[in-house]
Amino acid sequence: MNRARKGAVVGTAVALVCSVAAGCGSAGGGSNTANAAQSGGAKPIDTAHAKGTIVWATPPITQTGLPETMVKAFEQSHPNIKVKLQLQDNNTDTNRASLTTAIGGGSNTPDVYLGDVVWPAQFAANQLAKPLTGLVPNSFWNRFADGLVQGATYHGKVYAAPFFVDTxxxxxxxxxxxxxxxxxxxxxxxxxxxxxxxxxxxxxxxxxxxxxxxxxxxxxxxxxxxxxxxxxxxxxxxxxxxxxxxxxxxxxxxxxxxxxxxxxxxxxxxxxxxxxxxxxxxxxxxxxxxxxxxxxxxxxxxxxxxxxxxxxxxxxxxxxxxxxxIGGWDLYVNPHTKNLPAALAFIDWMTGKQAQSILAKQFSEIPTNKQVQNDPSVKQKSPIFSIVPKVKYVSRPAQNPNYPAIAKAVYSNVNAALAGSVSTDKALANAAKQIQSALGGNGGL
Incomplete structure (x- = not known):
């Protein structure tokens, strides 16, 4: 969404009700492991020997200075890796179209990009995101709050690392x-x-x-x-x-x-x-x-x-x-990247305790790292953090590659009814017909 500087998991059914912070699961229990997604192991991410320059594409989300602050802290921790920022449009649809054009055309940059939590199925189905399953060890996924990994999973593989949650x-x-x-x-x-x-x-x-x-x-x-x-x-x-x-x-x-x-x-x-x-x-x-x-x-x-x-x-x-x-943003890897080790090192750090603490304490974003979520010093920073455990979540129809067309069918007809252009009955009937059309055709990217 246009999160105004800003932005799912349901099987193919939308609005699967969850109690989690960006996907399906329970804030108090459940498992973060998608069985198929976790079936393959990998060696620990080699952050010590990763080097070179990578490009991180991100819209100007959240408060001013977040991307720059994160990059500066990362480079201090990883002096052998430099990160170039590629600022995207703040409208999510425009941002998605830009990335689709570039990556779909074979560009090897950006190496890493920030994308909406509703993108995994769309980008995976169109070979626009590299599956992380098998590239990182199974233990990597344990850092995330319950349900978030499932939210980034499509057909048994994880295509993104949860960066921050929103609701x-x-x-x-x-x-x-x-x-x-x-x-x-x-x-x-x-x-x-x-x-x-x-x-x-x-x-x-x-x-x-x-x-x-x-x-x-x-x-x-x-x-x-x-x-x-x-x-x-x-x-x-x-x-x-x-x-x-x-x-x-x-x-x-x-x-x-x-x-x-x-x-x-x-x-x-x-x-x-x-x-x-x-x-x-x-x-x-x-x-x-x-x-x-x-x-x-x-x-x-x-x-x-x-x-x-x-x-x-x-x-x-x-x-x-x-x-x-459920809202929020994930970190995706360009399947054409020429510097995969540095890209993985970047994602590893961005979802680790230091980076996630910066997100929460300096920018009041809800962290995906469960250790940081439960840190008393973090909970004191914003009243939002104490309310999050009480929230009941609803997902969007994001696990269908035709989600963009499904979403448009909903919001365009709802908007027409709100404006008084059509009756509520007519708007809902029109939405149902357009969703059916999207499900039967190529309504995706």
Whole structure:
């Protein structure tokens, strides 16, 4: 998704509900091992003798300076390896197209690239990522939090190393709730009701902002309501299941946020950046956004709501914790790289304790390394880290190589309904037909 400087695992069925931090599994148990993916061993990664120069392609994700900070620390630890940054577009679709063109054309650079967690099946099926299975020892995968390796697996092989996790939260103006005598909402209906109260009291211009533009981010928003309503985009057999009563409930609620005035009509053009700008300017009471919205809201140079923001897990229709879409970014290796040892050394370090601690402590990103996730000093850095274990996750239909076309069928039709161009019934019927077409044809890269 365009993570606004930013961005699955389900068999072929979408929205497989998980309790993990970027894939399928349980934050408190389960296994990180995909049996087929772990069947082959390899010698330990030879970081001592790796040398030369590699190119790392990365979009300008998260806070300013993350890629540069990581490269500097890596080069200090590996003086024989130099890393050249290749900054990609901040729009995920544009970034994906650029990498597809370059690697698909046989280019040996970039050697390593940062890609969305929904890419493994697409890139593996099109020979755009080198399988890491057999190149690293089985023990390498044990460092990751439960479920993450499965999320990077396609047809029994692991195609990427999880770099950082992301998911959505509800951020709210705690000062405004206090003025109105309101508690933190527990249901989606409470969010709408409380937002209207705050608006009527003249405390805020908008009640609730989110991502409603016709792009990947809208799929993530919709998928959360859909899972909470008991629905899914594809059924367990991989067939369209979006034209359902649950989907109608989800979409009707989203449209109602707009028609009630709680959410501005312009939300149909909002990505993460636009919604975040409205919130940090102090013009919205609630926002659904990714974890990086917390440090952004506390940046005195960019935010007017420093010290006034609270954060909680997304609510549900029935009370309790709702569902949150799995997001995040993985590290992939170009199958044409001319310096595989250095590329593997880079990935080894980037997913190790030092790099993952930098991600968490300096940039408030959710680490994939489970030792770092459980480090008390890391948990103290952001309220996000203490909420993560409570989150219920929902995946996107990413384990199908035709995912881009499936995703477009969802977000383009949902956007049309939100804009009032078509009815919710028509939008869902159209989405189902287009998904069926994508499943039957070449809707991938």
């Amino acid at each position: 959505a939260f509800l951020f709210y103006r705690k000062d405004l709730l206090a003025k109105a005598g309101l508690s933190v909402p527990k249901t989606w209906e409470d969010v709408q009701k409380d937002a209207q109260i705050l608006q009527k009291k003249g405390l805020v211009k908008y009640g609730f902002v989110w991502q409603g533009a016709s792009y990947e981010g809208l799929l993530c928003d919709f998928d959360e309501y859909l899972a909470d309503a008991g629905g899914q985009v594809l059924d367990k057999d991989g067939k369209p299941a979006i034209d359902s009563a649950a989907a109608k409930k989800a979409l009707t609620f989203m449209r109602g946020l707009i028609t009630s005035g709680v959410t501005p009509k312009s939300v149909v053009q909002f990505t993460e950046q636009e919604s975040q700008n409205v919130f940090t300017e102090g013009n919205a009471a609630f926002i659904r956004n990714w974890s990086y919205a917390w440090p952004n809201s506390q940046d005195p140079k960019a935010s007017k709501v420093v010290g006034k923001v609270g954060v909680t897990a997304l609510p549900s229709f029935n009370g309790g914790t709702g569902y949150s879409t």
